Amino acid sequence: MKPALLGKRPRYPRQWQELPAGDQLRQATELALSDICRQMFGYYLLCVGDLSCQVTVKGCPIKQVIRMADEPAPYVSAVGNASEFPLQKRSVDAVLLAHELDFAQDPHQILREAERVLLPNGYLVISGFNPFSLAGLLKYLPVNPRQILHDARFFSSVRLKDWLNLLGFEVLETHPLVFSELFFERKIPIEGRWQLWCKRYLPLLASSYLIVAKKRVRPLSLVRPKWRPKPNFSAVGASMREQSHPG
DSSP states (O other), X not given: OOOSOOSSOOOOOSSGGGXXXXXXXXXXXXXXXXXXXXXXXXXXXXXESHHHHTOOOOSOSOOEEEEEESSOOTTOSXXXXXXXXXXXXXXXXXXXXXXXXXXXXXXXXXXXHHHHHEEEEEEEEEEEEOSSSHHHHHTTTTSSTTOGGXXXXXXXXXXXXXXXHHTTEEEEEEEEEEOSOOSSOOOOOTTSHHHHHHHHHOGGGOSEEEEXXXXXOOOOOOOOOSXXXXXXXXXXXXXXXXXXOOO
């Protein structure tokens, strides 16, 4: 297993169109989010990274959306580094990381920052590329060598779940998004029969997936000791003899 920390940052896509079938990937992400976001409540939703900022979140009860990227852009409302969010601790109700970990130099640090700014019982939504898919296989073959997808990290959902558990998150759902080799420029019918059949019978082979996790905070409670310390000295009843003095 390759280490999560890289010596330098991989190439980073600024637009969904830089990814093969990027528009279909974004549409599949938005379609899954439209159902997931209905269970989220609160005041602030934080979208981290350029791809996350360009996702349209529909039907979400959280109306205040903070779109944060490391460079100014028309769709960006806050400029900040993904490795150090310019936000206070426990200040947002949900965080979206759309393929942000796939192109991160230190994904652990991004997850730690997401955990830091989330309120208790806040939601963390992550989309990523699946290494156990046809796209994950083609990543290691000389297919379109200049394609930016070759630089993607392709973390498995199992590995991400382990990281989330260590940070105190409870994984609620995992959704397969798209089934495709991805390295060839072709349109993907995200709601076609083949896609629906694969989602039902081959979810583990999806080229991209989406994880929904919830931050759990266990309250501290005092544990009273069952034993009681015994004193080193205990008084013992004794009779006092009165001395008779000669008259």
